[in-house]
Amino acid sequence: MDRRDFIKVAGGTVLAGTSCTYAFRFLTSSSMSDAGVDSTLAKRKWGMVINLDKCKEDCTACLEACREENNVYHDEDDRWDINWIRKVKIEGKIGSATTEKTMILLCNHCDNPPCAQVCPVQATYKREDGIVIVDHHRCIGCRYCMIACPYNARFFNFKDEEHWINPDRPKRTHGVAESCHLCAHRLDAGKMPACVEACEKIGCGALSVGDFNDPESNVSKLIADNSVKRIREDLGTEPKVYYIGL
Amino acid sequence: MPNNTSDPKSGQVIIPVILIILILLPFGYSLVNRVIAQGSDRSEAFLERPDAKYENCIRDTEYMRYHHWELLRTVRVEVVRYGKRGDIRLDSCMECHPNRERFCNRCHEAVSLTPDCFGCHYYPEIFQPSSIESVTEKTELIPVPDTTVVDSILTK
Numbered sequence: 001m002d003r004r005d006f007i008k009v010a011g012g013t014v015l016a017g018t019s020c021t022y023a024f025r026f027l028t029s030s031s032m033s034d035a036g037v038d039s040t041l042a043k044r045k046w047g048m049v050i051n052l053d054k055c056k057e058d059c060t061a062c063l064e065a066c067r068e069e070n071n072v073y074h075d076e077d078d079r080w081d082i083n084w085i086r087k088v089k090i091e092g093k094i095g096s097a098t099t100e101k102t103m104i105l106l107c108n109h110c111d112n113p114p115c116a117q118v119c120p121v122q123a124t125y126k127r128e129d130g131i132v133i134v135d136h137h138r139c140i141g142c143r144y145c146m147i148a149c150p151y152n153a154r155f156f157n158f159k160d161e162e163h164w165i166n167p168d169r170p171k172r173t174h175g176v177a178e179s180c181h182l183c184a185h186r187l188d189a190g191k192m193p194a195c196v197e198a199c200e201k202i203g204c205g206a207l208s209v210g211d212f213n214d215p216e217s218n219v220s221k222l223i224a225d226n227s228v229k230r231i232r233e234d235l236g237t238e239p240k241v242y243y244i245g246l
Numbered sequence: 247m248p249n250n251t252s253d254p255k256s257g258q259v260i261i262p263v264i265l266i267i268l269i270l271l272p273f274g275y276s277l278v279n280r281v282i283a284q285g286s287d288r289s290e291a292f293l294e295r296p297d298a299k300y301e302n303c304i305r306d307t308e309y310m311r312y313h314h315w316e317l318l319r320t321v322r323v324e325v326v327r328y329g330k331r332g333d334i335r336l337d338s339c340m341e342c343h344p345n346r347e348r349f350c351n352r353c354h355e356a357v358s359l360t361p362d363c364f365g366c367h368y369y370p371e372i373f374q375p376s377s378i379e380s381v382t383e384k385t386e387l388i389p390v391p392d393t394t395v396v397d398s399i400l401t402k
Contacts, residue, residue, distance in 0.1 A: 041329050127329060135326050136366065160365075167368040168337070188329050 041128035045212040046182055047240035049222045050104055054206035057102050062207060063087065065198030069183065071171035073161040082155040084180040085195055103246070104207075107132060107153040107180035108231070108239030115145035115154060115179075124177075130212075130240060133181045141175040150232050151239075154179045182209065212240065294349050296342040303342070304334060315361070336367050347371045 001009075066072060066085050075081045085106040092099045113132045116124045123138035124145050134145075146154040154177055161171045169185070172178055183193035191197075192209055199207045210219035219242075222228075228242040303310055305317065317334065324330040343349040346369045354361065363369070 125327075127327070129329070133326070137322065137326070164368055170366040170368070173362070173365040184329065185331070188331050 043213065044129040045240070046130050046187060046209060047109065047212045047219055047242070048106075048182070048207065048209050049219045049228070049242045049244065051206045051208075051222075051226075051244040052101065052103060053245040054204050055102065055104065056204060059202065059204065060087070061198040061202050061204075062104070062195035065194040066180075068165050069169065069186075069194035071161060071163075071165050071169055073157060073159065073172070075159065080158045082157070082178065084153075084155075084178075101246075103243075105151065105153065106241065107182075108151050108237070108241045109180075109182060111238035111240060112236060114148040114150065114237060118144045118148040120144065127184070129187075131182050131184050131187075132179070133184060134176070134178055136170075136172055136176045136178065139176040141177065143177060145177055149179075150235055150237065293352055294343065294345060318363075336363065336369060340369060345371070 063083065063085055067074060070084065072084055073080070073082045085104060088103050088105055090101050090103050092101065109130060109132050111126075111130065113124070113126055116122075116126055116132060119125070120142060121138050121140055123135045123140070124132065125135070126132050141156070143156055146156060156177050157172050157174050160174045164171060183191075183195075186193055187209075192200075196207045196209050199205060208218050208222060210217040212220060214220060222244065223242055226244045228244055229246045230239045230242055231246075233239070305313075310317075318336065321332065321334045324332070346364065350364075350369070
């Protein structure tokens with residue numbers, strides 16, 4: 001066999017081998033993705049609309065409801081405290097006048113979540129219905145998602161929660177990152193998240209959660225009827241939390 | 247050169263021998279441990295039996311005894327990743343096996359497993375729901391999985 005023949009045979013073998021592996025991968029991946037996807041989840045796209053005009057300044061009903069529902073760790077020291085949903089004061093300048101406003105911040109459940117992109121173990125991921133969730137079984141506590149999140153919505157469990165407020169729901173142990181999951185367990189069961197229920201209970205109704213894919217849903221109508229803003233839209237994260245009156 | 251050190255040829259033999267012994271040491275250690283474990287009487291554990299009217303588990307006893315963790319793991323992935331919330335939950339085990347210490351822990355301790363389910367999921371050590379008053383401390387001697395089964399659990 002001369003050199004020319006050897007190169008022909010070797011090149012042909014390599015080409016055939018690589019094309020076989022790609023063909024095999026293509027065939028298996030297409031059959032596997034059909035089995036794993038739940039069609040009912042994929043139809044929906046959950047998101048939130050917050051009406052800041054209705055939100056009372058000193059009210060903390062949603063914050064407390066979230067803590068009670070999801071066993072969120074509370075500490076007097078701000079360094080260890082975890083708030084899946086929190087209130088901040090923002091100052092705006094219109095001409096010479098300054099305006100103050102309270103605002104609710106939580107995980108924005110981005111369509112293009114930076115936290116999920118950076119997670120080295122795929123513990124953070126976007127569910128089929130658009131909710132960004134942390135799989136705490138898989139989280140290694142590297143805190144990369146906390147650095148990546150532009151909304152500071154991620155928190156790390158520096159300590160173990162000792163009190164089990166709601167035994168029906170799991171708590172988190174020391175060493176995992178966590179954030180709001182839009183009460184995915186309640187949405188799966190056909191209920192509204194704890195913060196939304198608490199807000200309706202006190203008669204504010206500032207928070208509303210619904211399906212963006214459905215043009216008849218409450219959130220789609222709110223977005224169509226009002227002027228809405230999202231925070232840090234310039235980053236291209238496509239957040240799914242809309243604010244009215246920001 | 248003065249012959250202060252020993253014969254260079256003996257060094258050529260001793261160093262590889264020491265290296266081989268060091269490499270084989272962990273294998274020998276696990277072999278000895280396994281022999282000791284088989285010889286000891288830690289191969290059975292007393293577990294609490296549920297009441298007769300709760301005899302029907304979601305799978306048969308033999309499967310649950312050795313593979314309940316596989317079932318729970320599969321369900322976990324389905325719930326967390328795909329949102330398929332079915333009837334199988336860690337909470338539903340609690341209805342028939344209300345006491346974690348007398349049911350889960352005794353077997354886990356016998357095979358020296360420390361699953362971290364209970365760090366986050368509520369399963370009380372002593373818990374008596376009102377629906378099962380009749381559960382008493384009826385215990386049953388069940389065989390603990392042998393060490394090869396435990397090894398396969400740990401490596402998965």
